[in-house]
Amino acid sequence: MAEAGWRPRLVALDIDGTLLRWVDGGSTHEEVSPAVFDAVHRALADGAYVVLASGRSPHGMTRVADLLELHGAERDRLWVVASNGAVIFRYPPMEVVHEETFDARDAVAAVLEHHPNALVAVEERGVGYRVSNHFPAGELSGEMILTEVDDLVSGPVSRVIVRDPEATADDFVELAGKLGLHGTDYVVGWTAWMDLAPVGVSKASGLEHVADRLGLTAADTLAIGDGRNDLEMLRWAGRGVAMGQAVPEVRDAADATTATVDEDGAARELERWFGPVR
Numbered sequence: 001m002a003e004a005g006w007r008p009r010l011v012a013l014d015i016d017g018t019l020l021r022w023v024d025g026g027s028t029h030e031e032v033s034p035a036v037f038d039a040v041h042r043a044l045a046d047g048a049y050v051v052l053a054s055g056r057s058p059h060g061m062t063r064v065a066d067l068l069e070l071h072g073a074e075r076d077r078l079w080v081v082a083s084n085g086a087v088i089f090r091y092p093p094m095e096v097v098h099e100e101t102f103d104a105r106d107a108v109a110a111v112l113e114h115h116p117n118a119l120v121a122v123e124e125r126g127v128g129y130r131v132s133n134h135f136p137a138g139e140l141s142g143e144m145i146l147t148e149v150d151d152l153v154s155g156p157v158s159r160v161i162v163r164d165p166e167a168t169a170d171d172f173v174e175l176a177g178k179l180g181l182h183g184t185d186y187v188v189g190w191t192a193w194m195d196l197a198p199v200g201v202s203k204a205s206g207l208e209h210v211a212d213r214l215g216l217t218a219a220d221t222l223a224i225g226d227g228r229n230d231l232e233m234l235r236w237a238g239r240g241v242a243m244g245q246a247v248p249e250v251r252d253a254a255d256a257t258t259a260t261v262d263e264d265g266a267a268r269e270l271e272r273w274f275g276p277v278r
Helices: 034-045 062-068 104-114 169-179 203-214 228-236 248-253 265-271
Strands: 011-012 049-053 076-081 088-089 095-099 121-125 128-131 143-146 160-163 184-188 191-200 221-225 238-240
Touching: 011 034, 011 184, 011 203, 034 049, 034 265, 049 062, 076 203, 088 203, 104 160, 104 169, 104 184, 104 191, 104 248, 121 143, 121 248, 128 203, 169 184, 169 191, 203 221, 203 228, 221 265, 228 238, 228 248, 238 248
Parallel strands: 011 049, 011 221, 049 076, 128 143, 221 238
Antiparallel strands: 076 088, 088 095, 121 128, 121 160, 160 191, 184 191
16 A cells, blocks of 8 residues: 555556446447546646556557547657557557567467357557457457468467457356466456466556666556456556456455546546646
């Protein structure tokens, strides 16, 4: 927990379900509420570094940075943690400064053995995703390029998405626990959506890389998120805050819980630490 007199110097913000509101079908409105926009700019005006940290691919995060107006002539280029920590980039323009990759073939084969009709995707940077079949509308950003599964994982990748529209999140949680997925880390989303990543890679590891470059530490960080992919980040930060709609596992990992995304919970937490825009 942050001690008395503590003030965040680095603010790490999840996007979907934290900055953007969920809509039916598992996607989010690409619109930032005025309360969240103003609160983020109070943090910037106070001199804090604001870092977006998401499971999204890089090209799915730049437009959110644009919506928030996080960059400008008077500010340094942004640091952004994408793909659940596997890709770190500066923006604008986009410049990948760190990337973790792994061999996903065995893990993907193990999941597909139990969910043979599941969809598989890997990022095609700057374009969209290469996919084994089309994902439900709104779930992936950019183009979807049909590709055989063997070709998707034929070389090192930073992240693999496995999605089964006919299953549930609980099905995937149970499956991941049974499989073990040795040599691979995983995160299960709100639906039957599983992100496979290199071992030890998470939003926390990505943020640690950024903090080191800024001369800061976890103790300087306020992190806000709502998903299972935020667990490590919330535990790592000096103050980790869960959104009000987060599942109990995520709320238990946090130091505090704010209001829901529909109630502008991220803005309420930021208002605790940052005053009016100067």
